[in-house]
Amino acid sequence: MTSQLQLSVPNRAAINPEAGEAAKQAGMRRIGQLDPQWAAACDKRIAKFAARGVPFQAADLVEDGLPEPPHPNCWGPRFGAACKQGVVRHAGYTQSKRATVHKSICHQWIGTGTEQAA
Numbered sequence: 001m002t003s004q005l006q007l008s009v010p011n012r013a014a015i016n017p018e019a020g021e022a023a024k025q026a027g028m029r030r031i032g033q034l035d036p037q038w039a040a041a042c043d044k045r046i047a048k049f050a051a052r053g054v055p056f057q058a059a060d061l062v063e064d065g066l067p068e069p070p071h072p073n074c075w076g077p078r079f080g081a082a083c084k085q086g087v088v089r090h091a092g093y094t095q096s097k098r099a100t101v102h103k104s105i106c107h108q109w110i111g112t113g114t115e116q117a118a
Helices: 019-034 037-052 058-063 070-086
Strands: 086-095 105-112
Touching: 019 037, 019 058, 037 058, 037 070, 037 105, 070 086, 070 105
Parallel strands: none
Antiparallel strands: 086 105
C-alpha cells in the first residue's frame, strides 16, 4: 500500500516575498535594457495599440512593423511597465497569432483609457 507524500507548510520566515520581488524586478530591468532603442520603440507601439481600445498581443506589434526583440524575455518587462503606468491592463489569454509558436497561449492586453469588453 502506498501513502500520499506529505509536504510541510512553508515557514513564512524562510520565504521573503520582498526579496523575491526585488530579484524579479532586477532581472526584468536587465533583460529590458538589452536594447534601449527597441524598448522605446516597443513602448510607443504598445501605446498606439492601447489607444485603439481593442485587445492585442505582442504578435500584433511585430505585424505592425516592430522588429523582433533581442531576446524573447524582453516582452514581459515592456508590457509590465505599460501596465504599471496605467497604459494597458491584462485582458486574459488567447492563442498566439505567431506561426512559430504553433498557437500557444499568450497574454492579451487592452488599453485602459479606451476599454471595450474583451
